[in-house]
Amino acid sequence: MSGYAFRHKVAGNGGRQIFSIHMKGDVVDLHNSILRRADHNVQALTAIDVALIPALAIRQLAADRPLVGQAMWYETLVDAAIFREWTLNVGRRDARARTAHLRCEFALRLPVAGLGSQSDYVLPMTQEHLADALALTSVHVNRTLQALQSEGLIERTKRVVRVIDFAKLARVGDFDDRYLHLDRIQEVRRPRRN
Amino acid sequence: MSGYAFRHKVAGNGGRQIFSIHMKGDVVDLHNSILRRADHNVQALTAIDVALIPALAIRQLAADRPLVGQAMWYETLVDAAIFREWTLNVGRRDARARTAHLRCEFALRLPVAGLGSQSDYVLPMTQEHLADALALTSVHVNRTLQALQSEGLIERTKRVVRVIDFAKLARVGDFDDRYLHLDRIQEVRRPRRN
DNA sequence: CGAAAACTTGATTCCGTTCAACACATGTGG
DNA sequence: CCACATGTGTTGAACGGAATCAAGTTTTCG
Numbered sequence: 041m042s043g044y045a046f047r048h049k050v051a052g053n054g055g056r057q058i059f060s061i062h063m064k065g066d067v068v069d070l071h072n073s074i075l076r077r078a079d080h081n082v083q084a085l086t087a088i089d090v091a092l093i094p095a096l097a098i099r100q101l102a103a104d105r106p107l108v109g110q111a112m113w114y115e116t117l118v119d120a121a122i123f124r125e126w127t128l129n130v131g132r133r134d135a136r137a138r139t140a141h142l143r144c145e146f147a148l149r150l151p152v153a154g155l156g157s158q159s160d161y162v163l164p165m166t167q168e169h170l171a172d173a174l175a176l177t178s179v180h181v182n183r184t185l186q187a188l189q190s191e192g193l194i195e196r197t198k199r200v201v202r203v204i205d206f207a208k209l210a211r212v213g214d215f216d217d218r219y220l221h222l223d224r225i226q227e228v229r230r231p232r233r234n
Numbered sequence: 235m236s237g238y239a240f241r242h243k244v245a246g247n248g249g250r251q252i253f254s255i256h257m258k259g260d261v262v263d264l265h266n267s268i269l270r271r272a273d274h275n276v277q278a279l280t281a282i283d284v285a286l287i288p289a290l291a292i293r294q295l296a297a298d299r300p301l302v303g304q305a306m307w308y309e310t311l312v313d314a315a316i317f318r319e320w321t322l323n324v325g326r327r328d329a330r331a332r333t334a335h336l337r338c339e340f341a342l343r344l345p346v347a348g349l350g351s352q353s354d355y356v357l358p359m360t361q362e363h364l365a366d367a368l369a370l371t372s373v374h375v376n377r378t379l380q381a382l383q384s385e386g387l388i389e390r391t392k393r394v395v396r397v398i399d400f401a402k403l404a405r406v407g408d409f410d411d412r413y414l415h416l417d418r419i420q421e422v423r424r425p426r427r428n
Numbered sequence: 429c430g431a432a433a434a435c436t437t438g439a440t441t442c443c444g445t446t447c448a449a450c451a452c453a454t455g456t457g458g
Numbered sequence: 459c460c461a462c463a464t465g466t467g468t469t470g471a472a473c474g475g476a477a478t479c480a481a482g483t484t485t486t487c488g
Contacts, residue, residue, distance in 0.1 A: 047318075049319070051327055051331075052331075053326070053327065059321060071311055074307075075308070075315065075415050076417070077412055077415065079315050079412050079413040080315075080318055102303075106296070106297045107297075109296075109307070110293075110303065113310060114269070117265055117269050117310055120310060120313055120314040121265065121273050123317035124241075124243060127317060128243045128251040130325040131249070132245045132249030132250070132251045133245055133247070134443075137246075137247075166466060167467065168467095179444090179469090180443090182469090183444095198453095218271055218273050221269050223270070328476090360435090361435065362433095362434080370477090371476075372434085373435095373437090374475090374476055374477075377436090377437090392485085
C-alpha cells in the first residue's frame, strides 16, 4: 500500500541476488503463497504498509472469478518477462549497460505507479542494493554511477535520480521497454467496461 | 512432443542469454502467446515434433475450465521460480558452481520427463549452448567441465552426461532443488481424482 | 570423403573484485 | 543537543577469474 520491498535469494557463498523491486500497488508475494514452498525471500526496502491476503482467498477468487484469475496469471507472466530481462542484464551486459538499464526500467515503471516522472524519481535503494540487483559489488556500482554522471547521462543526490537524456541512457543500457508489457499494465489498471 | 527446445534473448552487444531448456511434455510458449507481444525467442535445439495450440483456445480453456487455467498459472509460477534461480546462478556463482548447478538441475528434471536417470542422461546442448545458458564463453565452459571431470564429479562422452556423485556435485553447485517445485509437477502430472 | 561444426589448448588481456582506509550522513540514547 | 555508533558512499592499489585471440584437433554429417 506504501513503501518499497524487494525479493531476493542468497547463494551458499553469501552472495545475494535481488530479483525485483516492488512498489505500492504491486501484489508482491503471489509466488511464494500460491506454490506451497517458498523459494526466495521478500523484504521491506523502506518502511511499508502492506495488506495481507490469505492464499486461500486468492485461490478462491481465481476459481470463482475467472477473469480475475486470468488477470493474476497475466501479472505472473509479466513478472517472468521481467525476470528474463534481468537475467540477460546480469548475464550478458557489462556494468555500465546494466546500471543504465536498471535506471531506465525505473524511469518507466515508477511513473506508472504514480511515483515520480520519467526524468525525476526517487528510488530508495542503497548502492549495496543496486549491487545485489546488478550482480556487482557496491564499490563498482559507485564507480559506474560516477562514470554515468560524468558523461552527463544522469544526476543523483542521495536517492533522487534525475535522468538527463533518456534516449541516450536507453542506448547505453541496451534498453527496449517491450519486456515490461506496459500496454498490458494499462489494461489491467484501467479495465474496459463492456 | 519430442526433442528439445530453448528460449533465449540477444543483447545489443551480440551476447545471447538462454533462459530455459524445454523437453517433451512442456508447454513451451505460453509467455509469448498469452501476452500479445513476444519479448524473447523460442528455438529448437534438436529436431522436434511440436503441437501448435492457438492462443485463443488456451484463453478459452482457462476461462471455461478454471482448474485447467489454474494449472497453467501454476506452471507459469514454477517457470518464474526457475528463472529466479538461473538469475542467481548467473549473477552470484562462479563458473564452477554455475556449471555444476546446471548439471544437477537436469539430473532431476529429465527423469521427471522420463528421459534418462539422475546419474545418466543425455542433454543435447553444445558447449556453446551451455555457455549462453551460464553466461560464460564456450572456451571457459570447456575448461570448467574438464575440471569437474578431473575431480571425478562427472563424466561426459559427447552429449551423454554421467553424474558420478550427485551429493558432492550438488554441494559444489550450491544446489537446492526447492526452486523446481517438483512436488507440484508430480501433482499436475498425476492428478488426484475426487 | 570432405566441409562445417564442435571441441581443445595456450598465451595474453581486462573488467570487475578484493582489500583497506577514509569521509560523510544518519540516527539514537544519554 | 551532543557524543558516539553505525550505515552509506568514496577512493586507491593490487589481484584474479573469465574473456579474448588464435591455432589446433576431433567429430559430425551430408
